[in-house]
Amino acid sequence: MKLLLHACCGPCACYPAEKLLVDGKAFDILYFNPNIHPYKEFKRRLNALRELCEKKRYKLIVDKSYPLETCVQGMLDEPVIRCAYCYRVRMRYAAQYAKENGYDAFSTTLLVSPYQKHELIIQMAEEAGKEFDIPFYYEDFCKGYQRGVDISLELELYRQPYCGCVFSERDRYEKKPKVKLD
Structure with missing residues (x-):
């Protein structure tokens, strides 16, 4: 099986790539993340992923487009489920790319x-897989989260402090008023 592995950043790719290799699965890594804000952060995460791929000799496919306006508008149109919109955009792109380029x-x-x-990621990925007639490969990579952190620290990869979108950046750094308890 030849797998296309969508990656949001270098640190998050560390464990899944290692696990796929150990399991004998052939894969290429795809970077497509128009949700990441600001643009400097988009580039910084791409560079960290490039660094990982160079050090580990993984094949990296990069979509350098940055349709921020479209992405932000989509998230504004669906404020309650903006994460769903973000996941859907990226999973649809990955599924379509995989189908058009001969991945299994x-x-x-x-x-x-x-x-x-x-659960939302899985739902969006499965819907994209059905739309483009290509299977979504699910594996619970979360159990290797700490291993991924360790690899990324060992390789001295840039580790970001928020998920990537402008809203998560705000939520991460916004000063919340302290609530006084009586």
Whole structure:
């Protein structure tokens, strides 16, 4: 089986790539993340993934397009489920790319993070797989989260402090008023 592995960043790709190799699965890594804000952060995460792929000799496919306006508008149109929109855009792109380029299945490194909404990622990926007639390969990469952290620290990869979108950046750094308890 030849797998296309969508990657959001270098650190999140560490464990899934290692696990796939150990399991004898052939894969290429795809970077497509128009949700990442600001643009400097988009580039920084891409560079960390490039660094991982160079050090480990993984094949990396990069879509350098940055349709931020479209992505942000989509998230504004679906404020309650903006994560669903974001996952859908990336999983649809990965599924379509995998189908058009002869892969047998696709997956994503988003599944390594305990901070992501796994059921929603799986739902969006399975819908994309059906739409483009290509299987979504599910594996619970989250159990290797700490191993991925260790690899990324060992390789001195840039580790980001938020998921990537402008809303998660705000939520991460916004100063919340302290609630006084009586």
